[in-house]
Amino acid sequence: MNQKVAVVGLGYVGLPLAIEFANKYHTVGFDINTNRVKELNNYIDRTKEVESFILKEKIENKKITITTDLNEIASCNFFIITVPTPTDKNNRPDLRPMISASKMIGSVLKKDDIVVFESTVYPGVTEDICAPALEESSKLIYNKDFFLGYSPERINPGDKEHTVSKILKITSGSTSKTAELVDNLYKSIISAGTYLASSIKVAEAAKVIENSQRDINIAFVNELAKIFNLLDIDTNEVLKAAGTKWNFLNFKPGLVGGHCIGVDPYYLAQKAQEVGYHSEIILAGRRLNDGMGKYIATELIKQMAIKDIKIKDANILILGFTFKENCPDVRNTKVIDIVNELITYNTKLLIFDPIADQKEVEEEYGVSILQKIEVEQKFDAIILAVAHNEFHKLDLKKLRKDNSIIYDIKSFYKSDIVDFRL
Helix, strand or coil: CCCEEEEECCCCCHHHHHHHHHCCCEEEEECCCHHHHHHHHCCCCCCCCCCHHHHHHHHHCCCEEEECCHHHHCCCCEEEECCCCCECCCCCECCHHHHHHHHHHHCCCCCCCEEEECCCCCCCHHHHHHHHHHHHHHCCCECCCEEEEECCCCCCCCCCCCCHHHCCEEECECCHHHHHHHHHHHHCCCCCCEEECCCHHHHHHHHHHHHHHHHHHHHHHHHHHHHHHHCCCCHHHHHHHHCCCCCCCCCCCCCCCCCCCCCHHHHHHHHHHHCCCCCCHHHHHHHHHHCHHHHHHHHHHHHHHHCCCCCCCCEEEEECCCCCCCCCCCCCCCHHHHHHHHHCCCCEEEEECCCCCHHHHHHHHCCCCECCCCCCCCEEEEEECCCCHHHHHCCHHHHEEEEEEEEECCCCCCCCCCCEEC
């Protein structure tokens, strides 16, 4: 295949994908963030998804060009868009990044080019929203002059085992010929293989229900945790016992944030509402999961009151701020909900996360975090919020006061170390 590939958006999804394409094709990685591009060209990836030596090898051997210059991607014939698809403050889909990227790519689009979207969306976005934006900007006609594909990302940030090439890829195209071309392109770099969906809408729907399904299952387990807490039963022990059945689904209670699971259900619910269906299960699960941060903070305060720990000005240590373990990604982290709720009780908080970027947390959430902690300091309460491997090294006995509480919401530590778990 004589292809020249442009990957638009070099975040957690786009950069690893661009590197994979660079193993086989001349690839151009494009991003509008000048600082991000500058760091990548200096072989620094803040997401920690791609090692410095790999970036250096690909750039120095001219297998990949990383740029903010649209002219650099004008000669490409495959454009793969991996921009974010967030929600607004009212949890409604925010498609502005998709529309903006479409218009930008449209300005360099040529006859017979193919644009493939990887961002998670509700069914219809690629053809009903992005195609018109591309037409308007390019003055070309969809499915006559240019063609579309959709191949949803399945990246798992921080996961070094299930990397891009090792995850089976769903593909689709706006015509049968385009679908075959898109499928062959991905098949050439994805060792796990591909699955060619019957249409773009089917591929879009498949992606959005993957994370909605996980969200609902975790919400169910979170609700169980609330019930078993009232019954004074260890939820983790219940799940271990139930897990001995061959078909029991192994989900754990906890915070559900991030760029996918905490967002995607709202996309599906929004589309359902547009066609006259008001979601019950999907939004019920999302509401329950959205409320877990406040619930955890309230439970901690309740336990502190039971132990006669003075709540006002209490020193509380929160371990972890990212949305998941062993990953620097702080997008849509629900730890902030714990923080905001505890602030209302006039407690003194210290957040320790050795992986999260201090500047990013400050800019995005307006709170300060530490990447190192002094063992001389002792706390009235400690919350294990994120199960970073590095937290195994902590000596909690040296960090806690005699009359204090350790609340482990991830069942990370042994039960004899902590006072209670989620």
